Amino acid sequence: MNRRHLVTAIAATALAAGIAPATAQTFPARPVVMIIPFAAGGPTDVVGRIVAEAMSKNLGQTVVIENVAGAGGTTGSTRLTGAQPDGHTIMIGHTGTNAASVALYPNLRYNPLTDFAPIGLVNTNAILLVAKKDLPASNLSEFAAWLKANERSANNAHAGIGSVSHTTCLLLHAIIGVKPQSVPYRGTGPAMNDLVGGQVDYMCDQVVNVAPQVRAGTIKAFAVAQANRNGALPDVPTTTEAGLPNYQVVVWNAMLAPKGTPAPIVARLNEALRAALADANVRTRLADLGADLPAENLATPDGLRAFMEAEIAKWTPVIRAAGVTAGN
Incomplete structure (x- = not known):
């Protein structure tokens, strides 16, 4: 390799090495699309809009909601897998799309654990x-x-x-x-x-x-069906108090990005999510819905990934034992 080609190769390598940091530093460069894989007005949509509004302030760009309903949320989830992994398209997944779907849909077109980049748990209900x-x-x-x-x-x-x-x-x-x-x-x-x-x-x-x-x-x-009484209905006993302690189940919403989204961008989105969940107005609005904020360890990408693994392990045998499947 002559000197001119060597210099060009070194420059190209340096440029490639600097792409991810530069992208992360300038992110977001335009509005962020948040896919809600359910119809407008449902609980996931309501939570998503509350969080999106607060995240917009932190990111300095509008977070735009796109409702993509169908097939139990798997249609919108599949769309996210085809989005550019640059952080400008994210999704609010939930118990059905990223846990129960594994057993429910024999021809599921995505893997809930490997086809997404976890950002953090949003809430439980x-x-x-x-x-x-x-x-x-x-x-x-x-x-x-x-x-x-x-x-x-x-x-x-x-x-x-x-x-x-x-x-x-x-x-x-x-x-x-x-x-x-x-x-x-x-x-x-x-x-x-x-x-x-x-x-x-x-x-x-x-x-x-x-x-x-x-x-x-x-x-x-x-x-x-949770350990503590719910603030929205404080007079209703828990399943433990009522004599069925094994029935402990909550529904959750989680924020996800496409697989391959650079770690610095995932970290920036996680920062915006955490800031939104720390906002007093957001906390009040979610509490009024009966929603609970996630534990600190579940508000991280790694924590969310481990949580989803446990949820898949929990729901798969229940659904398969019931002999229930759904079409894609």
Whole structure:
């Protein structure tokens, strides 16, 4: 190699070595798109918009929401895998898209652990077991006894195969040891309407979705499936208090980037996420929804990756034992 070619090669190497730091230093260079893999107005969408607004202030660029609904959130998740790994496209994934999907979708087009760059856990949301107001049970123990006695005729409503309201009731059934009928709906709204109307017996869903009806007295709540009582419904006992301590389950939202996003950019996005979750207004708004902020160790990329691994290990046997699958 002559001297001129050697100098050119050295310069090219130096330039290549400096690309990632320069990109990280100038990031973001334009608005950041946040994919929400569900329809507007749902709990993940609401949380995403609250966090996006606060992150925009920290990043100095607008975080734009793009709702890409379909196939239990897997359509939007698949779109993220095809985005440029430069930090300008991110996503709010959740329990279904990055844990339950592994067992639910035999032809899943992405690997939740290897096709994304974890940024951090955003929040968790407690699951509440609720029933039509005239169901003949006044507490969780009585409900479990009623369910065993009426296994063939009892039915639960959910927002479709693979939805949070579906998978969390599958776990409940596995713990109690029953396989009652389930009634799928096109979303939580129609399912809740029929629960209020008494056409179905019970439902498992996020506090944010059911708290208004519980407060209004149109349905009854048996227990919240977490260690501590939920601030949005402080009078509702935990499953441990109510006699079913094994039923501990929360739904979560997590921030992800495409695989290959440079570590400095992931770190910058994590910094913006942490700043958003530390904002007093954000914390108040999330608390009003019944959402809980993540533990410090789960608000990191490494912590989120380990958390998702544990969640996949938790949900896969439950879903496979129930023999439930969903199409892509």
